[in-house]
Amino acid sequence: MPINRRDFLKLTGATATGAAYAAFGFDLAPAYAQARSLKIDRATEVRSVCPYCAVGCSMIAYVTGHQAANTKPTLVHIEGDPDSPINEGTLCPKGASTMQLALGGSAERALRPKYRAPGADEWQDMSWDEALERITRLVKDTRDDTFEETDDDGNTVNRQRGFAFTGGATQSNEEGYLAAKLMRALGTVYIEQQARV
Amino acid sequence: MAASFGRGAMTNHWKDFKNSDMFLVVGANPAEAHPCGWRWAYRARDERGAKIIHVDPRYTRTSATADVYAPIRAGTDVAFFNGLINYVLDNELYHEEYVRQHTNASFIVAESFSFDEGVFSGYDEAVRGYDTSTWDYEYEKAAAEAGEDSTGDERPPATGSGESAVDPRGFVRTDDTLQDPRSVFQLLKEHVSRYTPEVVSEITGIPEEKFLEIAELWGSTGAPDRVGAMVYAVGLTHHVTGLQMIRSLGMLQLLLGNVGRTGGGVNAERGHANIQGNTDNAISWEILPGYLGIPRPGMETLDDYIEQVPAKQLAMNSLNFFGSRYRDFLVSLQKAFFGDAATEANDWAYDWIPKPAENSSWLTAHNEALQNRLQGLIAFGFHNPAVGPDTNRVLQSLSNLKWLVAMDPLPTAASEFWRAPGVEPDQVDTEVFFLPCTHWIEKDGAFTNSGRWAQWKWKALEPEGEIKDDHWVLAQLYLGLRDLYEEEDGAFPDPILGLAWPYSDPGHPPLEELAKEMNGRNIETGEQLSTFADLKSDGTTLSGNWIYAGSWTEEGNQMARRNNDDPTGMGFHHEWAWSWPLNRRVLYNRASADENGRPWDPRRPGIQWNGSLWVGDVPDFPPDEAPDVGTGAFIMTGEGVGRLFAPGGLTNDGPFPEHYEPTEAPVENAVPQGRREHPTAFFYDGARESFAPAGGDFPYVATTYRITEHEHYVTQHVPYLVETQPDFFVELDPDLAAEKGIANGSQVRVRSMRGEVEGVAMVTKRMRPLRLGRSKIVHQIGIPVHWSYVGGKARAKSNANLLTPYIGDSNVRTPEFKGFLVDIEAV
Numbered sequence A: 001m002p003i004n005r006r007d008f009l010k011l012t013g014a015t016a017t018g019a020a021y022a023a024f025g026f027d028l029a030p031a032y033a034q035a036r037s038l039k040i041d042r043a044t045e046v047r048s049v050c051p052y053c054a055v056g057c058s059m060i061a062y063v064t065g066h067q068a069a070n071t072k073p074t075l076v077h078i079e080g081d082p083d084s085p086i087n088e089g090t091l092c093p094k095g096a097s098t099m100q101l102a103l104g105g106s107a108e109r110a111l112r113p114k115y116r117a118p119g120a121d122e123w124q125d126m127s128w129d130e131a132l133e134r135i136t137r138l139v140k141d142t143r144d145d146t147f148e149e150t151d152d153d154g155n156t157v158n159r160q161r162g163f164a165f166t167g168g169a170t171q172s173n174e175e176g177y178l179a180a181k182l183m184r185a186l187g188t189v190y191i192e193q194q195a196r197v
Numbered sequence B: 001m002a003a004s005f006g007r008g009a010m011t012n013h014w015k016d017f018k019n020s021d022m023f024l025v026v027g028a029n030p031a032e033a034h035p036c037g038w039r040w041a042y043r044a045r046d047e048r049g050a051k052i053i054h055v056d057p058r059y060t061r062t063s064a065t066a067d068v069y070a071p072i073r074a075g076t077d078v079a080f081f082n083g084l085i086n087y088v089l090d091n092e093l094y095h096e097e098y099v100r101q102h103t104n105a106s107f108i109v110a111e112s113f114s115f116d117e118g119v120f121s122g123y124d125e126a127v128r129g130y131d132t133s134t135w136d137y138e139y140e141k142a143a144a145e146a147g148e149d150s151t152g153d154e155r156p157p158a159t160g161s162g163e164s165a166v167d168p169r170g171f172v173r174t175d176d177t178l179q180d181p182r183s184v185f186q187l188l189k190e191h192v193s194r195y196t197p198e199v200v201s202e203i204t205g206i207p208e209e210k211f212l213e214i215a216e217l218w219g220s221t222g223a224p225d226r227v228g229a230m231v232y233a234v235g236l237t238h239h240v241t242g243l244q245m246i247r248s249l250g251m252l253q254l255l256l257g258n259v260g261r262t263g264g265g266v267n268a269e270r271g272h273a274n275i276q277g278n279t280d281n282a283i284s285w286e287i288l289p290g291y292l293g294i295p296r297p298g299m300e301t302l303d304d305y306i307e308q309v310p311a312k313q314l315a316m317n318s319l320n321f322f323g324s325r326y327r328d329f330l331v332s333l334q335k336a337f338f339g340d341a342a343t344e345a346n347d348w349a350y351d352w353i354p355k356p357a358e359n360s361s362w363l364t365a366h367n368e369a370l371q372n373r374l375q376g377l378i379a380f381g382f383h384n385p386a387v388g389p390d391t392n393r394v395l396q397s398l399s400n401l402k403w404l405v406a407m408d409p410l411p412t413a414a415s416e417f418w419r420a421p422g423v424e425p426d427q428v429d430t431e432v433f434f435l436p437c438t439h440w441i442e443k444d445g446a447f448t449n450s451g452r453w454a455q456w457k458w459k460a461l462e463p464e465g466e467i468k469d470d471h472w473v474l475a476q477l478y479l480g481l482r483d484l485y486e487e488e489d490g491a492f493p494d495p496i497l498g499l500a501w502p503y504s505d506p507g508h509p510p511l512e513e514l515a516k517e518m519n520g521r522n523i524e525t526g527e528q529l530s531t532f533a534d535l536k537s538d539g540t541t542l543s544g545n546w547i548y549a550g551s552w553t554e555e556g557n558q559m560a561r562r563n564n565d566d567p568t569g570m571g572f573h574h575e576w577a578w579s580w581p582l583n584r585r586v587l588y589n590r591a592s593a594d595e596n597g598r599p600w601d602p603r604r605p606g607i608q609w610n611g612s613l614w615v616g617d618v619p620d621f622p623p624d625e626a627p628d629v630g631t632g633a634f635i636m637t638g639e640g641v642g643r644l645f646a647p648g649g650l651t652n653d654g655p656f657p658e659h660y661e662p663t664e665a666p667v668e669n670a671v672p673q674g675r676r677e678h679p680t681a682f683f684y685d686g687a688r689e690s691f692a693p694a695g696g697d698f699p700y701v702a703t704t705y706r707i708t709e710h711e712h713y714v715t716q717h718v719p720y721l722v723e724t725q726p727d728f729f730v731e732l733d734p735d736l737a738a739e740k741g742i743a744n745g746s747q748v749r750v751r752s753m754r755g756e757v758e759g760v761a762m763v764t765k766r767m768r769p770l771r772l773g774r775s776k777i778v779h780q781i782g783i784p785v786h787w788s789y790v791g792g793k794a795r796a797k798s799n800a801n802l803l804t805p806y807i808g809d810s811n812v813r814t815p816e817f818k819g820f821l822v823d824i825e826a827v
């Protein structure tokens, strides 16, 4: 009989816990097994990769309501992906607690843009429209102000030295590629990520 | 590493550790920093009796599971590796056939090269720089002869269709006996002969017997049927001699025949999920995607660039693949960036690529801000001040900006810098924006791990509130700018108006479309390419990152594959995700076989010649080229072989590695004919005054490091992890603690010339005083990073980088986080 992982969990749960509690004269095994399967039973398995170090451990995110109508997906569990030839289901303390990163920090997680004016000692909320309009203006003015078509020796250089772009080691390849494409098109020369620091 | 083999990436991959006989772990702590990858080393230990050697300033969990542990003074690794090279050459432990066949040991070096009193030929003290043209080979023809020749035979620059430009002087002269005193082999022998076990011990603090034990063990991997994996991390690169450290360990691996082999290689363990991927994508000042060099001022045309940047073919047997295809890759990149606006008539929009004046690294950018020359900064998931070095200096530099945009899921040390300890918000005129962006799990996309495996991940969750994807923000910025440049005047709008933006949702480009663009396609047929061999320089192909060609083909997304079969048993897993280049799992794998194409160790073949094809891993070599053609194994170098001597401008501080003391060091350099200060280290304005002299008020060597429960700074937002490692601490040895009256668990203050931190003292035998030479004792202090003024417990505000010096590696300016001077006292 082919046993999938979830059935396997139920089976071992039933036997091991069953034996332990039987010694006390009552048996909670069915209740525990039931609770265990309920948590991920109706969840969709979504394959992800750990966001921390560059081992690249595969993980499974169990999500209820994934791509279903009229429901907001809810993350119920993250565990190591046993199919991965790299981590074979294991995760280190960081990977094992990624659910808290995904859901948590939520107290500190801003849900809309924030702006801190010159000299101010606190943030204020700002709409995306306003923030983007202001940032776009600053980027353009800075670029226009500092753009060099040629250097002192008359070489064509077409660069801006007015602003820098830093980061990217936590974004995916595609996002990083888009950043590099846009930043180089703007003439950016100060462009660095975490590789050296 | 590029200077040694032609590419800068981990040569092997995590699971490949299972194939090793031995590990030499230096400047890394994989048991804590990369636990799930390091399992494979334990597998090798348990199943094949592999030995683990650990060399590190601190005794860590990696040391606890090692067979041999040696403490080392931070910042002296070049001396250690040069000592090993010397031992291996002296005792003839090197893999002789491999050295002859796969390295430049037999190449003859020009008379213009020399080394004296710690500096190489061509040094100019006034500009603290070298004329690197003196570090050259000797060619078949003298330069004068070559000059005459070339008048009659104007050789065009490489066409890009696989034709290699050859140096006008012809190929390099060689001596296959390796006896010529000007051969690389003999010059290397002479260079490292100063690094005797006694000298190495005096510099590094590794007891001589311990060094000899390690040298003998590691030297044993030079036997053809044995193989050892070199493992390192930022503990090595974070030094002023960082690049040369990597050079020295790469050379050692070449001499022992450990490069290109399953179970061997040079393995840099990287700290972030996608640091490899976005280095590949060139979020890095000196390159364009796929490690194409950024053009420099004076390279006025694409022809100039192709003439000067790619490697020339230097040996008859060199395929010089990269050098000969450079134009195809660059033109295809320009087509991906600029689409129809890049035409033959405008030199494929070559002028639109910005040309940096000089080093434009992280340190330079922040220094520009400090000098009030930089106006703005975009922090794309980055904690600039916490990352340092010299946090106070970085805070000052950010305070000088007009504007700062922080994009991140959570508050960062960059977004909050204006209220960091010691900063008065009303003194900071910077406008700061915090743009809330999605977590990794709220979007698709690929991460490339240290072993070059690009693994696709799927979106699992919808972001809350008005949180947006990073690429949504970038796209909105672009569309806004494009509108402004259409509506009003502005500087050089051409590359902005000409940027290719062919996405189905221009305001939120689907990541699949970006992945396909990186892979590349034939513009005429619209077909996705399956290999970069098909890229052309006539404008009919595009590829945003040539090394990712093959990742998203007509068969679909190869990075999303999930078949974990391993038919060879070597752990290649060719159908699990995809690895660059071309799904190859071990780089330079031609070197895993001898001249007849037979594996050095038949039990662990990388690739082997079956009479008509190379089989096993995806060959790093023309798949049907017979071994008797004699083509060199290192197809990315002009030499066709691995470089024991790195000629010309591959480095700016020497063709052989040389030990110099860290900028802040408690002792003089003990290498005979050595020099204390790195000859080309670059000093930023005013930074030199912030470095402590030897023998002054800061007698202890400090080193920074990471711990298993945290990842840089983001995990300060994860309560479980904050609970497991709540507080900033400092590790010191019991002798020093006794001398200073510091009790375990008490509060201490650590000061450097640049700042101070306070935290809990952890008095532990894991830190050991080192004896240098006969009498000198040096104490080392360990300081983990991970804490700053954001997240975590409110009282843990000390940040290790308040102490670190503002100086970088002389080549790429990686900061010197790992060896500097401090003082310590009880609070």
Ligand code: SF4
Pocket: A050, A051, A052, A053, A054, A055, A056, A057, A087, A090, A091, A092, A093, A094, A095, A096, B033, B034, B035, B036, B037
């Ligand atoms: S689970 Fe741990 S070892 Fe695996 S990728 Fe994440 S941080 Fe690295």
